[in-house]
Amino acid sequence: xxxxxxxxxxxxxxxxxxxxxxxxxxxxxxxxxxxxxxxxxxxxxxxxxxxxxxxxxxxxxxxxxxxxxxxxxxxxxxxxxxxxxxxxxxxxxxxxxxxxxxxxxxxxxxxxxxxxxxxxxxxxxxxxxxxxxxxxxxxxxxxxxxxxxxxxxxxxxxxxxxxxxxxxxxxxxxxxxxxxxxxxxxxxxxxxxxxxxxxxxxxxxxxxxxxxxxxxxxxxxxxxxxxxxxxxxxxxxxxxxxxxxxxxxxxxxxxxxxxxxxxxxxxxxxxxxxxxxxxxxxxxxxxxxxxxxxxxxxxxxxxxxxxxxxxxxxxxxxxxxxxxxxxxxxxxxxxxxxxxxxxxxxxxxxxxxxxxxxxxxxxxxxxxxxxxxxxxxxxxxxxxxxxxxxxxxxxxxxxxxxxxxxxxxxxxxx
Numbered sequence: 001x002x003x004x005x006x007x008x009x010x011x012x013x014x015x016x017x018x019x020x021x022x023x024x025x026x027x028x029x030x031x032x033x034x035x036x037x038x039x040x041x042x043x044x045x046x047x048x049x050x051x052x053x054x055x056x057x058x059x060x061x062x063x064x065x066x067x068x069x070x071x072x073x074x075x076x077x078x079x080x081x082x083x084x085x086x087x088x089x090x091x092x093x094x095x096x097x098x099x100x101x102x103x104x105x106x107x108x109x110x111x112x113x114x115x116x117x118x119x120x121x122x123x124x125x126x127x128x129x130x131x132x133x134x135x136x137x138x139x140x141x142x143x144x145x146x147x148x149x150x151x152x153x154x155x156x157x158x159x160x161x162x163x164x165x166x167x168x169x170x171x172x173x174x175x176x177x178x179x180x181x182x183x184x185x186x187x188x189x190x191x192x193x194x195x196x197x198x199x200x201x202x203x204x205x206x207x208x209x210x211x212x213x214x215x216x217x218x219x220x221x222x223x224x225x226x227x228x229x230x231x232x233x234x235x236x237x238x239x240x241x242x243x244x245x246x247x248x249x250x251x252x253x254x255x256x257x258x259x260x261x262x263x264x265x266x267x268x269x270x271x272x273x274x275x276x277x278x279x280x281x282x283x284x285x286x287x288x289x290x291x292x293x294x295x296x297x298x299x300x301x302x303x304x305x306x307x308x309x310x311x312x313x314x315x316x317x318x319x320x321x322x323x324x325x326x327x328x329x330x331x332x333x334x335x336x337x338x339x340x341x342x343x344x345x346x347x348x349x350x351x352x353x354x355x356x357x358x359x360x361x362x363x364x365x366x367x368x369x370x371x372x373x374x375x376x377x378x379x380x381x382x383x384x385x386x387x388x389x390x391x392x393x394x395x396x397x398x399x400x401x402x403x404x405x406x407x408x409x410x411x412x413x414x
Contacts, residue, residue, distance in 0.1 A: 026186040032064045036105045038179035043084045048150040049143025051082040055152045057346045058176040076116045086142025132161035177349035182370040194271030199407045201225035211259040215252035231271040239265035246380035246387030261285045264389040278374045279405045280391035294413050300379040300388040307375050317365045321355045336378040371396040
């Protein structure tokens, strides 16, 4: 669809081509323009003429146009080209221009010449040349003398084809991650709306928790609530009970939850407006925790609260790691992989590492106002029957932090 047709469509009294909401608390066009500005600011810093985004989280961030996001994540079937000084072009899976109607950041709509094997088979090599020619033409028209193209993720046949056209490929994922890290006031409002749905889902799970319910059936309550209230999907299946809670990262199963079991979960919920709400809680299927459960929970809660208190704008990631709770030796081997991580449309930059892992695994950076962080804890002993998973989501503000979740912890266990 040409630029003129897209602009004419914007003037018509239609609903947005993105997910439709009847009672949005902010002007979504303000959010969309802010996000595109963030991307172009990072593009300018990276000195690139164009940005090619295949990651469906990044295409959502750039345009707010959605089309089968999870399905399209499996294939190179949908992407966005962003010129530093020029148009934003959405290359879609098929000819569905209505999906771009009313979106202020999209200047042109095209159908991608599919080159992934499922679609193209042995035609892939020829079709990828067509795609590469289209991208090269956009860079040549709008990039001036620059041939630098940032790409977030792409198969080797497409990368080879772009390089054969004389384009220099650089890391586009870094551009997108840095852009997404700082949220506007409007984005934070949308994230709070997502969290409200997440907490409603947690309440539905808590009401359903009783001996005999399977882990899957309990987890389904979160999914149902999220979809019913306008959410989109859940990234993982991280709910486990009893002996399946330690070590962490077992996904939910058909195991019936038994009386006296610890039940732990990590929401990883993509709620309304596409924003992620990522909190973890640990409950008891029963009335009274035993001494070991209380001890594990108390340690996890202390880690969460200590590490939240360590946060402040302007601190380096190294300083944050140094200030955080020192994990006792008994729990060290089972520790969560990171102290905390960013979150927005999904988990994102930064990932701040434990002090014991800092020199080997960490990177440097600074906490800035507008970042949203998820503070993590898993406490369990090697060979122990159960563990406790907790996580809290907070905003870095100009003066400190603000908690995004009000869902309670089990403070009466402490």
